[in-house]
Amino acid sequence: MPATRRELVAALGVALGSAGCVSTPSRRSDGATATSPATSSTESRQVSMGTTVTVSGTSVTVENPRVRKAVVTPGMAHTRVVANAGQFVVVDIAVDGATPDQPFDREFRSAVDGETRDGSDPLPTTDAGGYAFALPATRHDRGAIQWATDETDVYWTLPRAVLGSLAVEPIFSVTAFRVPHRDGERVLELTVANEGERDGHFAARASFDGYSGGSIVEFPVPAGESETYTGRPGDVLLYFENHGGETLTVEYPADEGLRSIERTVSSSATEE
Structure with a gap:
């Protein structure tokens, strides 16, 4: 199939005139590569x-x-x-x-x-x-x-x-996932390992079944290391405290998209 004008522009870095004429690249005073069109005002920079x-x-x-x-x-x-x-x-x-x-x-x-x-x-x-x-x-x-x-x-x-x-992806895995009590309130604990060869920025969404909202947890995880997040992200744990025991779901990036893990959280005030 013949290449389109846009594909040729992207491949060659030059502009094509409406009649198929090719522009001549030139160097702009600001350092950008521009074109001096032969028969068209279209250019590629x-x-x-x-x-x-x-x-x-x-x-x-x-x-x-x-x-x-x-x-x-x-x-x-x-x-x-x-x-x-x-x-x-x-x-x-x-x-x-x-x-x-x-x-x-x-x-x-x-x-x-x-x-x-x-x-x-x-x-x-x-x-x-x-x-x-x-x-x-x-x-x-x-x-x-x-x-x-x-x-x-x-x-x-x-x-x-x-x-x-x-070309080098971080490889994340959640190695620990708990919702314990700390100082009288629930907190989320996530331990994440990065088995890849590049430092990565881990991002996950925590939510309860039937709850349309959710909370985002983000933190850096160096290559070959593990990091632990402990805290109360957004309003998701407030929802838990108002509704009792629920199933908490955490979605995080894996090889081919998102992976989900779940924990059933009791409403017991003494559970760790």
């Missing part, structure tokens, strides 16, 4: 992370890329943890100096190895200004966050360190 680009009066900045095995999103009804078979690159996006409410309308996509990934709309995250792009957890020679407009395709290139982290 490659810029580094943190660069602000203005197209048709709209200024966009993409910066601060970081790799996550799972991300926390506001969700439709409640905050949730999202994971897939790959990993996410989270970046901070600003449009005209502010966080966009609907970045999807701006046609942001991820691109790796010269191909724009269809269906790679960004997920909003609970990080201020942070949007997550799902990417395959494999080694890539090139990667970028793309903003497509009618006149310009802009690519913010991912640093080598980020591309390297994409």
Whole structure:
């Protein structure tokens, strides 16, 4: 099947005229790669992370890329943890100096190895200004966050360190899961091991059966080590105290998505 104009733009880093003419790359004064179109006003620009680009009066900045095995999103009804078979690159996006409410309308996509990934709309995250792009957890020679407009395709290139982290996943497992009493109140205890070769950011959602809400637990776990969280995350344990014994579920990122583990928690005030 012949390549589309967008695929050729992504692969070659040059613009194609409406009649099929190829533009000539040139070096901009700001260091970005631009094009001098032969018969078209469309161009392709490659810029580094943190660069602000203005197209048709709209200024966009993409910066601060970081790799996550799972991300926390506001969700439709409640905050949730999202994971897939790959990993996410989270970046901070600003449009005209502010966080966009609907970045999807701006046609942001991820691109790796010269191909724009269809269906790679960004997920909003609970990080201020942070949007997550799902990417395959494999080694890539090139990667970028793309903003497509009618006149310009802009690519913010991912640093080598980020591309390297994409290929190496943390491997999380919950090795201890308890809801004991501490100083007269219930707390959640989670011990998490990271058997992978990369430091990871662990994120999990704790909730009760029949409870539409939930609480998020997040903390770093270095490669080859274990870390323990102890605390009262959000309102989930308050719900337990108001309703008695329940089954507590914790969802966390595993190899191919989310894994769920459960504990039945007694309402006994003396149970440890």
